Amino acid sequence: MQKLMFSKMPLPALHHLQRRAGFGPNKDAMRRSPAGRNDEVEAIFRASRRGKELNLIDFAPAVQPNRKDLSRKARMQLRKERKEALGKLNHAWLRQMATEKAQLREKLTLFWHDHFACEVDHPFGMQDLNNVMRRHALGNFRALTLAVSRHPAMLHYLNNRQNRKQSPNENFARELMELFTIGRGHYTESDVKEAARAFTGWNFDDQGQFIFQAKKHDFGTKTFRGKTGNWGGEDIIYMLLEDRQTALHIAGKLYQFFVNDQIDELHAQELGAVLYDNDYEIEAMMRHLFLADWFWEAKNVAARIKSPVELLVGIMRDLNMDLPEAKPVHGIQSILGQILFHPPNVAGWPNGRAWIDSSTMLLRMTLPSALLLSSDTEFALPHDLMDTGQGNRLKKVRKINAQIDWKPIFARYRTLSPAQRTTTILADLLPASSEHISPAMLQGFVDSHDPESHVTTLFLQVLSLPEYQLT
Known part of the structure; x- marks a missing residue:
C-alpha cells in the first residue's frame, strides 16, 4: 500500500x-x-481549493411581474430574452468545465446540479443556485442541503411558496427525503405530511433572500420519524442527516458518478461511513475515494458511460478546443439528451446505460467528425438516422465553428514514428482497458507520410471509437 x-x-x-x-x-x-x-x-x-463562479447574468428581482399583466408582445419578448440568457449561461458553464483548473470542483458541481435538479424560468436564479453548488461542492453536505433548500429557485421549483399552515404543500418535503437525503423506502407518508408542516412559511423576497414568514408557519406539534416536537424546517434536515441511511444514499450516488455505474455495496457503505463519521464533510469522503485501492482496480476502469456533457467537455479538453457560439453547443446537448440547466424532472437525468441506445450511439460517434473536420462542417448524418426525429434535430445544428489549437498536440506526437504515434494517441485518449484495440488496424486506414495529417486523422478515428464513450 x-x-x-x-x-x-x-x-x-x-x-x-x-x-x-x-x-x-x-x-x-x-x-x-x-x-x-x-x-x-x-x-x-x-x-480545487477555490472555484470560479459564473457571473454572466446580471441580478434580476426574484419575484417577477405577473405575466397576465403583460401584453402578448411583452410576454413573447420576455420569454425570448430568458431563453437566450439561459443559453448563454449553459454555454459559459460548458466552456468553464473544459478550461477551469479546479476540475474536481466543476465535476462535483455537475454532480450536485443533477442531484439537486432544478429548473426555473429565471436565468439569474439558475446562475446563483449553480454558484451555491460550486461554493459548497467540496464542503459540508449539511450546509449544502440547507443552502439549496433555502434558495429561491428550489423553493419556487418545488412549490414551497404555496406551502402554508392549514394548506400544506408536500412537494418540497417529499423530494427532500426521496431524492436529496435519505432515499425512497426510508420514510412514511406521515413523515412527508409532518415535514411539509415544518417547512410552511419558507419563502423569499424580491431581492432573492430567504425569508421565514411566521404568519404562514404551522407552529403546532409535529411527529417526524418517531420524534415529537415543535419542529421547523432546519430540524427536519438535521434529523434526516442524523440517520446513517442519508450518508449511504449520497455515497452510493457519488460512487456511481465517480467509480462505476454498477454499485459495489461494500465500497459504497465504506464511503458512506467516511461521510457520516466526518460529519458530512464531502472532501474527506472524496479523498478517501480517490486513495482507495479499489478505485484503481481494473474493473473500475472504463466502467462508466460518459454523460453527454462529460463526452462533449472531454472532447474539448482532448483537442484544446473552444466552441465560441452558444446555439450549436445547446443544439449538441439537445440531440445527445442532456441540456445543462434543463433537467427532465426533479429526479435529474437517468445515468449509465440509459445514455446509450442505437440512435444515440450513432450520434455520439458522429460528433467528433462534426467538431473536427472544419469550422464549415455540418453534421454528416448516417443514412439510418435520416428518417428519425433525431436526424431532423441534427439538421438544425449548422456550422459549429469549432476552434482547435493543434500546436501543442502536434508538438507531442510529431517526432514519433507512425507506429509510436498511433500507440501513444490510443493511450492518451482511451482508458487503460482498451489495449485490445490494434494499432496496426488503425495504421492500415491512415496515410502516415505527413505527421500532422496523420495526427488529425488518428484523433478523428480514436475519438469515434465506441471505447471513447467510456471513462
Whole structure:
C-alpha cells in the first residue's frame, strides 16, 4: 500500500484519475512524468481549493411581474430574452468545465446540479443556485442541503411558496427525503405530511433572500420519524442527516458518478461511513475515494458511460478546443439528451446505460467528425438516422465553428514514428482497458507520410471509437 502511494504512478493511471476527478487529462499531464498516487490526488484537491463562479447574468428581482399583466408582445419578448440568457449561461458553464483548473470542483458541481435538479424560468436564479453548488461542492453536505433548500429557485421549483399552515404543500418535503437525503423506502407518508408542516412559511423576497414568514408557519406539534416536537424546517434536515441511511444514499450516488455505474455495496457503505463519521464533510469522503485501492482496480476502469456533457467537455479538453457560439453547443446537448440547466424532472437525468441506445450511439460517434473536420462542417448524418426525429434535430445544428489549437498536440506526437504515434494517441485518449484495440488496424486506414495529417486523422478515428464513450 505504501509503495503504491508514493512510487510514481503509470501514465494511464494518472489519466484514469483525471478523467474521474475532472473531465480528462490536461496537456501539462501529457508532458510530465506522474508523481506518486498520494501526490497526484493531493494536486487534484489543491487545484480545487477555490472555484470560479459564473457571473454572466446580471441580478434580476426574484419575484417577477405577473405575466397576465403583460401584453402578448411583452410576454413573447420576455420569454425570448430568458431563453437566450439561459443559453448563454449553459454555454459559459460548458466552456468553464473544459478550461477551469479546479476540475474536481466543476465535476462535483455537475454532480450536485443533477442531484439537486432544478429548473426555473429565471436565468439569474439558475446562475446563483449553480454558484451555491460550486461554493459548497467540496464542503459540508449539511450546509449544502440547507443552502439549496433555502434558495429561491428550489423553493419556487418545488412549490414551497404555496406551502402554508392549514394548506400544506408536500412537494418540497417529499423530494427532500426521496431524492436529496435519505432515499425512497426510508420514510412514511406521515413523515412527508409532518415535514411539509415544518417547512410552511419558507419563502423569499424580491431581492432573492430567504425569508421565514411566521404568519404562514404551522407552529403546532409535529411527529417526524418517531420524534415529537415543535419542529421547523432546519430540524427536519438535521434529523434526516442524523440517520446513517442519508450518508449511504449520497455515497452510493457519488460512487456511481465517480467509480462505476454498477454499485459495489461494500465500497459504497465504506464511503458512506467516511461521510457520516466526518460529519458530512464531502472532501474527506472524496479523498478517501480517490486513495482507495479499489478505485484503481481494473474493473473500475472504463466502467462508466460518459454523460453527454462529460463526452462533449472531454472532447474539448482532448483537442484544446473552444466552441465560441452558444446555439450549436445547446443544439449538441439537445440531440445527445442532456441540456445543462434543463433537467427532465426533479429526479435529474437517468445515468449509465440509459445514455446509450442505437440512435444515440450513432450520434455520439458522429460528433467528433462534426467538431473536427472544419469550422464549415455540418453534421454528416448516417443514412439510418435520416428518417428519425433525431436526424431532423441534427439538421438544425449548422456550422459549429469549432476552434482547435493543434500546436501543442502536434508538438507531442510529431517526432514519433507512425507506429509510436498511433500507440501513444490510443493511450492518451482511451482508458487503460482498451489495449485490445490494434494499432496496426488503425495504421492500415491512415496515410502516415505527413505527421500532422496523420495526427488529425488518428484523433478523428480514436475519438469515434465506441471505447471513447467510456471513462
